Amino acid sequence: MKPAQTCRVGIIGYGAIGARVAADVAAGRVPGASLEGIISRRPLSGAPAGQITLEQALECCDLLVECAGQEALVDHGEVVLSAGVDLLVTSIGALADRGLSKQLHAAGPGRLFLTSGAVGGLDLLSSGARMEGYDRVTITTTKLPGSLVQPWMEDALVEQIQSARGPLDVYQGPAAEAALLFPKSLNAAAAVAIAVNDWDSVTVRVRADPGAELTSHVIEASGNVGEYRFEIRNKPSEENPRTSGVVPFAVLRSLEAIIGARGGLM
Ligand SMILES: NC(=O)c1ccc[n+]([C@@H]2O[C@H](COP(=O)([O-])OP(=O)(O)OC[C@H]3O[C@@H](n4cnc5c(N)ncnc54)[C@H](O)[C@@H]3O)[C@@H](O)[C@H]2O)c1
Known part of the structure; x- marks a missing residue:
C-alpha cells in the first residue's frame, strides 16, 4: 500500500x-x-x-x-x-x-x-526476547571523559574523570537508573532495555576513556536463544560530542x- x-x-x-x-x-x-x-x-x-x-x-x-x-x-x-x-x-x-x-x-x-x-542489533535482541528471554544482558559504553560528566557527580569523581589518563569505569547499574543519570549519553542503553523489554535486568557499564576517538557500545546478551555480541564504534558528531554522528x-x-x-x- x-x-x-x-x-x-x-x-x-x-x-x-x-x-x-x-x-x-x-x-x-x-x-x-x-x-x-x-x-x-x-x-x-x-x-x-x-x-x-x-x-x-x-x-x-x-x-x-x-x-x-x-x-x-x-x-x-x-x-x-x-x-x-x-x-x-x-x-x-x-x-x-x-x-x-x-x-x-x-x-x-x-x-x-x-x-x-546510535545502536544496532535491536531487531535480533527483540526477537530473542520474544522467544525465550535472556539470562544476562549488558551494555558497556565508552566515551570521551568530558561527555560523561554529570551535574549529580561529586567533585572528586568529576576530577577523577577529567584527569583520567586511560580507561576509567565511571558507573555500573541497571538501565532504568543509568538512562536517567546520563540523560544525554545513554540513549543506547535505553534502546537495549526497550528491545529486550526489561529495564531492570539490563546492566549498564559506563567507561571514560581519553583515547576514545570513537564512541563505543558493546552489547552482550545470552540465554536459551543463544549468545549475541554487538560492538558499535561510532564517530561522535562534530556539532555535539555526546551524540554520535x-x-x-x-x-x-x-x-x-x-x-x-x-x-x-x-
Ligand atoms: N537515541 C539515541 O541514540 C540518541 C543519541 C544521541 C542523542 N539523543 C537524544 O537527542 C537529544 C538531542 O541531541 P543533540 O545532539 O541534537 O543535542 P543538541 O544539544 O545539539 O541540540 C538540542 C537542541 O534542542 C533545543 N531544545 C531543548 N529543549 C527544547 C524544547 N523544549 N523546545 C525546543 N528546543 C529545545 C536546545 O536548545 C538545542 O538547540 C539529546 O538530548 C538526547 O536525549 C538520542
Missing part, C-alpha cells in the same frame, strides 16, 4: 540531530515527507523552515520529531499525542521513568515511535519507515 498523502513533519530542537534531520527532510530526501516548521528555544538562523510554536505545530503537522532532550519529551509528549499528532522520539532514555512511559504509551490518538538511534540518519531512516514510503529492511 502506498502512502496516501504527504506527511507534514515538524522538528522539536534544532541542534546536532534536529538541524540535519530538518535539512534532509526539507531537501526532499525522505520521500513522502515535507518540513512544516521547527520548534526551537533559540531564534533560528539559516534554517530550512520557519520557527513555529508547539501550538502551531499541532495544527499544521502530522508528525513531530523530538530532537531536544528528555525534558522536552516530559513537557510535550502527552500534549502532542493527545492532539492526534504522531511523535518520533530520540530521547528514549526518558522512558526509564515508568510513570512517563505509561503515560505516553496510553496517550493518543497520535502514535509514539522510538528511533533506534549517525543518529540524525537513524532518525531519517525511522521517519522513512513510519511514512512507509519505501519497502525493504525493517
Whole structure:
C-alpha cells in the first residue's frame, strides 16, 4: 500500500540531530515527507523552515520529531499525542521513568515511535526476547571523559574523570537508573532495555576513556536463544560530542519507515 498523502513533519530542537534531520527532510530526501516548521528555544538562523510554536505545530503537522532532550519529551509528549499528532522520539532514555512511559504509551490518538538511534542489533535482541528471554544482558559504553560528566557527580569523581589518563569505569547499574543519570549519553542503553523489554535486568557499564576517538557500545546478551555480541564504534558528531554522528540518519531512516514510503529492511 502506498502512502496516501504527504506527511507534514515538524522538528522539536534544532541542534546536532534536529538541524540535519530538518535539512534532509526539507531537501526532499525522505520521500513522502515535507518540513512544516521547527520548534526551537533559540531564534533560528539559516534554517530550512520557519520557527513555529508547539501550538502551531499541532495544527499544521502530522508528525513531530523530538530532537531536544528528555525534558522536552516530559513537557510535550502527552500534549502532542493527545492532539492526534504522531511523535518520533530520540530521547528514549526518558522512558526509564515508568510513570512517563505509561503515560505516553496510553496517550493518543497520535502514535509514539522510538528511533533506534546510535545502536544496532535491536531487531535480533527483540526477537530473542520474544522467544525465550535472556539470562544476562549488558551494555558497556565508552566515551570521551568530558561527555560523561554529570551535574549529580561529586567533585572528586568529576576530577577523577577529567584527569583520567586511560580507561576509567565511571558507573555500573541497571538501565532504568543509568538512562536517567546520563540523560544525554545513554540513549543506547535505553534502546537495549526497550528491545529486550526489561529495564531492570539490563546492566549498564559506563567507561571514560581519553583515547576514545570513537564512541563505543558493546552489547552482550545470552540465554536459551543463544549468545549475541554487538560492538558499535561510532564517530561522535562534530556539532555535539555526546551524540554520535549517525543518529540524525537513524532518525531519517525511522521517519522513512513510519511514512512507509519505501519497502525493504525493517
Ligand atoms: N537515541 C539515541 O541514540 C540518541 C543519541 C544521541 C542523542 N539523543 C537524544 O537527542 C537529544 C538531542 O541531541 P543533540 O545532539 O541534537 O543535542 P543538541 O544539544 O545539539 O541540540 C538540542 C537542541 O534542542 C533545543 N531544545 C531543548 N529543549 C527544547 C524544547 N523544549 N523546545 C525546543 N528546543 C529545545 C536546545 O536548545 C538545542 O538547540 C539529546 O538530548 C538526547 O536525549 C538520542
